[in-house]
Amino acid sequence: VMTSTVNSQAAVSWSKRKRRLAAWVNALLLIAPFTIVYLLFFIYPAAKVVQLSFTNADISGIGEFVGTANYQRLLADPLFWRSLKNTGYFVLLTVVPCTALALLFALMVVRLDRLKGFVMAAFFLPYILPVSVVTLIWQWLLEPRFGVVNQLFGLRLAWFQDPVWAMPAVALVTIWWVVGFSMLLFIAGLQSIPNEYREAAAIDGATGLQIFLNITWPLLWPITTLVLTLQLIAQLKIFAQVYILTGGGPFNSTIVVLQYMYRTAFQQFNAGYASTISMVLFVIIMVASLLQFYMLRSRGVR
């Protein structure tokens, strides 16, 4: 009797172990395809860019360890500082204005009823287009001689070639393109505020402006910080609009970090130094993302 109990116990634990092993094998098969792609095309390049930034590698990857030489060069490179400054200027011109405009559009949209879908689509539609379609359209709108904007205002301004106006023009194009995305987040935020709050305040005799400043705006603050950081991260990565519209010109007055990295890597084939330039963006964006992550977490969103 004793032995048979032991045997059956052993059999139970054996079959349990077999089942668990089978589950592990299944799990491994399920996660393998993504994990391989993720490690190969994401984690590996992320680590590799750090290593490359300490080498003088060319674009085929051949080169030697040069210590911190690239970083010393970076600190003394006026074109790098200019590209960083321009990126900062572009961020300044886009992030806050775009967020403010998005909030305004969201407030405009939520109070409509029958026209709501149409108006929302009108503001959102540009965001759905490829960047190069957006730039083609605006190159035509802002064309110096025959462009509709200059004709309407009686100007002869070559917007994207003008040292003063090139960057604001690129910022304007960008805001037109992406404002719909932020608006959408604000609309979701506004709709999550219970109507009773505003109704109660209205009954107490609060004006529309008072209701906005004392109820809507504070409740909307978490969404606002989310929108601001998402915009910040997106606009730090500015490349295509500047590359297409101004080419970084006139005289490098609009060159941005990612574009300088591109030029260094793919036109001068200096992959080591280009990686060092990338590292700056890498670190700035990681810090901004961490900020966003903690803000999401503090709001209880996973």
Place this chain on the structure above:
Amino acid sequence: MRRLKVLGVIGTLGTMLMAALWLFPLYWAVSTSLKREMNTLAVPPSWFPNPISFQGYAEVLRASALPRWYFNSVFTAVIITLAVLLLGVLCAYAISQIDFPGKTVLFWALLAGFMLPFDAMIVPLFMLINDLGQVNTFGGIILPQLVVPVVIVIFKQFFDQVPRELRDAAVIDGAGEFRILFSVYLPINWGITWALAIVTFIGAWNNFFWPFIVATSTEMMTIPVGITQVKEVYGIAYARTMAVAVLAGLPVALAYIAFQRKVTDAIMVTAGLKG
């Protein structure tokens, strides 16, 4: 009360005006594309295409690489969409439903990946693709775009909410994990799957930076990359240039208009606001 009503009407009018202003660049692109080439340069501008002409469209479709770029974009975007969803669904199901060692580590590694900017890793990525012999190939365009960890996080959240009893019943019936995933978990979540499919397709279609780096010859370019070339080709031929812009934007614009709700839902879920 009367005053409020007047204010309301003014607000609505202002909103409509703003919406019209926002749509104007799109109207102007379509309108220009339907003009005869010589009418595009009228001073003052003519607000409507008169007569309507499809000459611009006919010419860009006949005498440019546009059809080829269209094919490249459709092909790569469809493959990317299918592969991203398949990889995402498989991985998310395992994380959500099966206990295995290293699960927490994997999930945190995915979340950490959100912080790494893809654009800053282009140089080593290009070297890797070069070593794999995939520069200027479909493989080279597609492979790095398969990494979309947010899809896994979203699917995991949705799979977590599927009632446990459904899985237990299927296990008792002797169904394997793949069967359970594709006949129970996925059908229940068709809504979010569709929404993610549409935004993944739009994202893949619109992607600029990576295809721009990896497609080195004209015939391998996707639409967004290829059309940056046509301006040099056409010079100041704006009917044709706008026809190119309209044709390049049309598939994603139609996808949005047809699936408006799904697109907005997916974007909100992705931003971590719903779901």
